[in-house]
Amino acid sequence: MAIELFGHPYSHNARKIHWALEEMGADYEYRTVDLLKGAQKQPEFMEMNPNGRVPVIHDGDLVLYESNAILWYLAEKNGKLLPSDSKDRALVLQWLAWQASDLAATCLDPFLLKFYASMGQPFDEAKHAELVKAAEAPLTVLNGHLEGRTAVVGDEMTVGDIAIAESIGLCDFAGIDLAPYAAIRAWFEPLSSREAFAKTRPEG
DSSP states (O other): OOOEEEEOTTTTTHHHHHHHHHHHOOOEEEEEOOOGGTTTGHHHHHHTOTOOOOOEEEEEEEEEEEEEHHHHHHHHHOOOOOOOOOSHHHHHHHHHHIIIIIIIHHHHHHHHOOOOOTTOOOOOOHHHHHHHTTTTTHHHHHHHHHHTTTSSSSSSOOHHHHHHHHTTHHHHHTOOOOTTTTHHHHHHHHTTSSSHHHTTTTOO
């Protein structure tokens, strides 16, 4: 039975899962949840995720939400995008937690400010500058870690790379300048050139 992924191309968290499924060559079906019409807040969807957010997956009788938990589950289930060494697996889990706690909001918040401005809401330049400034600390940590590395953990791409790359992918539109972070840019470029990455981007 195919895994069902409930998501939307505009959701970077849903794109994490879509990208991972493509990389794994997994059997899945994509169910678009119309975020712009508030479908994620409708009772039918809230039964799957009471937080009213994508992504959610169905795998048999399992209903699972929270994107990094889904990434970990899929990697273990498919035996892909995770190291075999237990210490390296723990490090991937560490970076998944770090992405959620330290990096995600600092990339997403200025992105959303600009996105809502593009939809006609007032743009607060001072607030945007403050949010961009807040991204400096986690980006500095990540850049230092990636110096001399081709992957977040070990030598091969893992779900840790996917999770972090989806946040980094927001930076351009968010107005976060990655020029000072050479190691991040060198790491991100080959990831963003992958076929599975391109396939899971929103159209237009």
